[in-house]
Amino acid sequence: MIIDCHGHYTTAPAELQKYRDGQIAGLKDSANVPAKANLKISDDQIRASLEGAQLKLQRERGTDLTIFSPRASAMAHHIGNETTSQHWTQACNDLIKRVCDLYPENFVGVCQLPQSPGVAPANSAAELERCVKDLGFIGCNLNPDPSGGHWTSPPLTDRHWYPLYEKMVELDVPAMVHVSSSCNPNFHATGAHYINADTTAFMQFITGDLFKDFPTIKFIIPHGGGAVPYHWGRYRGLAQDMKRPLLPDMMRNNVFFDTCVYHQPGIDLLFKVVPHENILFGSEMVGAVRGIDPETGNYYDDTKRYIEALPLSDAQRQKIYEGNAMRAYPLLATRLAAKRG
Amino acid sequence: MIIDCHGHYTTAPAELQKYRDGQIAGLKDSANVPAKANLKISDDQIRASLEGAQLKLQRERGTDLTIFSPRASAMAHHIGNETTSQHWTQACNDLIKRVCDLYPENFVGVCQLPQSPGVAPANSAAELERCVKDLGFIGCNLNPDPSGGHWTSPPLTDRHWYPLYEKMVELDVPAMVHVSSSCNPNFHATGAHYINADTTAFMQFITGDLFKDFPTIKFIIPHGGGAVPYHWGRYRGLAQDMKRPLLPDMMRNNVFFDTCVYHQPGIDLLFKVVPHENILFGSEMVGAVRGIDPETGNYYDDTKRYIEALPLSDAQRQKIYEGNAMRAYPLLATRLAAKRG
Numbered sequence: 001m002i003i004d005c006h007g008h009y010t011t012a013p014a015e016l017q018k019y020r021d022g023q024i025a026g027l028k029d030s031a032n033v034p035a036k037a038n039l040k041i042s043d044d045q046i047r048a049s050l051e052g053a054q055l056k057l058q059r060e061r062g063t064d065l066t067i068f069s070p071r072a073s074a075m076a077h078h079i080g081n082e083t084t085s086q087h088w089t090q091a092c093n094d095l096i097k098r099v100c101d102l103y104p105e106n107f108v109g110v111c112q113l114p115q116s117p118g119v120a121p122a123n124s125a126a127e128l129e130r131c132v133k134d135l136g137f138i139g140c141n142l143n144p145d146p147s148g149g150h151w152t153s154p155p156l157t158d159r160h161w162y163p164l165y166e167k168m169v170e171l172d173v174p175a176m177v178h179v180s181s182s183c184n185p186n187f188h189a190t191g192a193h194y195i196n197a198d199t200t201a202f203m204q205f206i207t208g209d210l211f212k213d214f215p216t217i218k219f220i221i222p223h224g225g226g227a228v229p230y231h232w233g234r235y236r237g238l239a240q241d242m243k244r245p246l247l248p249d250m251m252r253n254n255v256f257f258d259t260c261v262y263h264q265p266g267i268d269l270l271f272k273v274v275p276h277e278n279i280l281f282g283s284e285m286v287g288a289v290r291g292i293d294p295e296t297g298n299y300y301d302d303t304k305r306y307i308e309a310l311p312l313s314d315a316q317r318q319k320i321y322e323g324n325a326m327r328a329y330p331l332l333a334t335r336l337a338a339k340r341g
Numbered sequence: 342m343i344i345d346c347h348g349h350y351t352t353a354p355a356e357l358q359k360y361r362d363g364q365i366a367g368l369k370d371s372a373n374v375p376a377k378a379n380l381k382i383s384d385d386q387i388r389a390s391l392e393g394a395q396l397k398l399q400r401e402r403g404t405d406l407t408i409f410s411p412r413a414s415a416m417a418h419h420i421g422n423e424t425t426s427q428h429w430t431q432a433c434n435d436l437i438k439r440v441c442d443l444y445p446e447n448f449v450g451v452c453q454l455p456q457s458p459g460v461a462p463a464n465s466a467a468e469l470e471r472c473v474k475d476l477g478f479i480g481c482n483l484n485p486d487p488s489g490g491h492w493t494s495p496p497l498t499d500r501h502w503y504p505l506y507e508k509m510v511e512l513d514v515p516a517m518v519h520v521s522s523s524c525n526p527n528f529h530a531t532g533a534h535y536i537n538a539d540t541t542a543f544m545q546f547i548t549g550d551l552f553k554d555f556p557t558i559k560f561i562i563p564h565g566g567g568a569v570p571y572h573w574g575r576y577r578g579l580a581q582d583m584k585r586p587l588l589p590d591m592m593r594n595n596v597f598f599d600t601c602v603y604h605q606p607g608i609d610l611l612f613k614v615v616p617h618e619n620i621l622f623g624s625e626m627v628g629a630v631r632g633i634d635p636e637t638g639n640y641y642d643d644t645k646r647y648i649e650a651l652p653l654s655d656a657q658r659q660k661i662y663e664g665n666a667m668r669a670y671p672l673l674a675t676r677l678a679a680k681r682g
Binding site for chain 1: 485486491492494495496499526527528529532533536537540541545547548565567570571572573574576578579582603604606607609610613614629630631641642
C-alpha cells in the first residue's frame with residue numbers, strides 16, 4: 001500500500017470559505033459569531049471537490065491512501081480569539097470526517113487544533129480527543145506559531161506544550177508540525193514560513209530534552225524536514241559541539257520527515273543523509289506548488305516519481321510507502337483493519 | 342587565488358567583549374555610555390587572535406584571502422538603542438580595518454552596519470560610506486531583522502530599505518544578508534535564525550521587484566542559500582505559479598549563494614541546481630560549527646575539500662574561488678591591485 005502522509009483539503013467547497021468569511025466579518029461584532037449550523041455542504045459537493053483533484057491524482061499517480069487534514073494555510077490561528085478558532089476548527093475537522101466516511105478507502109483523518117495565540121495548548125486537548133475517539137482520526141497538525149509569523153509562543157520543547165503532549169501520548173497519535181498562513185509580511189507562507197518552521201522545530205528538538213520526558217511521542221516535520229537535510233553536516237556539527245545526541249539517535253522513534261521536496265536532487269539528498277526509517281512518503285497534493293515542471297513534464301508535487309527513481313530495494317520502498325507510516329501513526333493499522341471490516 | 346567570501350572575526354581579543362559588556366551594563370544608566378576610547382587592543386593581541394586561528398586555517402586549507410567582517414552573532418542590533426549600535430559598530434569595524442592593515446594579503450574588510458529596530462536604514466548609510474571610503478572595505482552585512490528574531494522590519498524588497506540600497510549602489514558594494522543573534526527563544530541563532538533568514542530573503546527576492554529598481558545591486562545569501570537549493574523545485578514551482586521570473590534570471594547579476602554547507606551531499610546538491618555563476622566560495626571559519634566530522638576526519642567547515650571533490654573544470658573552479666567574487670564585490674579587484682602596489 002502507498003500511503004501519502006501529507007494531504008490537506010485545499011479543494012473544499014466554496015461554502016467553507018464563505019462560512020469563514022462570515023466568521024471573520026462577525027469578529028467586528030462579537031455578538032454575531034456565526035453558528036456551525038450555517039455551514040451547509042452536500043455530499044455531492046464534497047465528491048465533486050475531490051473527484052477531479054485528490055482522487056484523480058491518487059489514481060493517476062498510483063497512491064492508495066492519503067492522511068488527510070484541513071487546509072493548513074487556512075487554519076490561521078491568529079485570526080480572532082479562542083472561540084473563533086474552536087468553531088472554525090470543529091467545522092474543518094467535521095468536514096474531514098465526512099470526506100473519510102465518503103471515501104474510506106482513500107482517506108484517513110488528521111485534525112486541525114483550535115489553537116490561538118496566548119491560549120494554553122491544554123485547551124486543544126478536548127478537540128484532539130473528540131477527533132481521535134469520535135471521528136476516528138489518527139493524528140493532528142500542531143502549529144508551533146499560532147501568531148502567524150510573530151513566533152510569540154515558547155519553543156515546542158517548553159513545558160508550555162506538555163498538557164497537549166500528554167493527551168497525544170494518551171491517545172497514541174503523532175503531530176505534524178505545521179504552521180499556517182503568515183500575517184508577518186516578511187514571510188511568504190509556503191515559500192518561507194512553512195520551511196522556516198520545519199527548520200526551527202528540528203533545531204528545538206536537537207537542543208531540548210523533550211524525548212526524555214515523552215519517549216513515545218512522535219512528530220512529523222513536513223516539507224522534507226525544512227532546511228535540515230541540506231545542512232545535515234551543520235546540524236550534526238552543532239549537535240556534536242553541544243554534546244547532544246547523534247541526529248539518528250535523536251530522531252529514531254520520535255521524529256519523521258516527509259518527502260514533500262519537489263525535485264529529484266532534493267529527494268536524492270534526503271535519502272542520502274536521513275535514516276530511511278525516519279522518512280514517510282508524502283506529496284502535499286493539491287498544495288503549495290500546483291504546476292508542471294517544464295524540465296520533467298510532470299507535476300512538481302508528484303513526489304512518487306522521485307521515490308521511484310531512487311535505487312531502493314523493495315523492502316526499503318515498502319518502509320517509505322507504508323511501514324514507517326504505520327510506526328509514525330500507531331492507530332493507522334487499527335483504523336485500516338476496521339475499514340476492511 | 343582562492344577567496345573565502347565569508348569570514349567573521351569570531352576570535353577577537355577578549356577586550357572587545359569587555360567593551361561590549363561595559364556598553365550593555367551602561368544601558369541601565371544612559372549617562373554612562375562607554376566611550377570608544379575605552380577599547381584598547383594592541384597589534385600583538387590582534388596577531389595572536391588570528392595566527393592560531395584564521396591564518397593557520399588559511400595556510401592549512403590553502404586559501405588566500407578572506408573577506409572579513411565583525412562577528413555576526415555579536416552585532417546584536419536589538420540591544421540598546423541607535424547610539425549603542427553606532428558605537429559598537431564603529432568599534433567592530435575599526436578593528437576589522439586594523440586586521441586588514443596588519444595582514445593585507447590575507448584579509449579584506451566588510452562592515453557591520455549600525456542598525457537598530459525601528460531606525461531608518463538611511464541612518465546606516467554614513468557608516469557604510471566611512472567603511473568603504475575611509476577604511477577600504479568592499480561590502481556590508483545587512484541584517485534583515487534588527488529585532489533579533491521578532492521580524493518587525495519590512496521585507497528587504499520594501500522601500501523602507503531603499504535609502505541604504507541607494508548608498509550601496511553609489512559605492513558599488515554588495516550586502517551579505519546576515520542576521521545576528523536571536524532574542525526569540527524559538528530560534529537557535531546558527532541552527533535556525535541564520536538559515537531561516539536566508540530562506541526568507543530569497544523568497545522576498547522572488548516575490549518583489551527590487552532588481553527592477555536597482556538593476557546593479559548585489560546580495561550574497563550566505564549558508565548556501567538557506568533551504569533554497571534543497572527546495573529548488575518548490576521555488577521554481579512557486580515562481581512559476583506566481584508568473585515571476587525564472588530563478589536563474591532573477592539571480593543572474595544580483596543574488597549569490599556562498600558554499601557554507603558543511604557536508605559533501607549538500608555541496609553536491611548546491612552545484613547541481615544553482616547556476617555556478619552565482620556561487621561564491623565561503624567557509625565562515627572560524628564560525629558556527631567548529632568540530633571535526635568523525636565521518637571524514639576533517640573540519641565540518643573545511644568547505645574547500647567539498648569543492649575539490651566536485652567534478653569541475655579548472656575554469657569553473659576559478660569562478661567559484663575567484664571570478665564570481667570579483668563580480669559580486671566590484672571593488673575587490675581595485676583593492677587587490679592597490680595592495681599589490
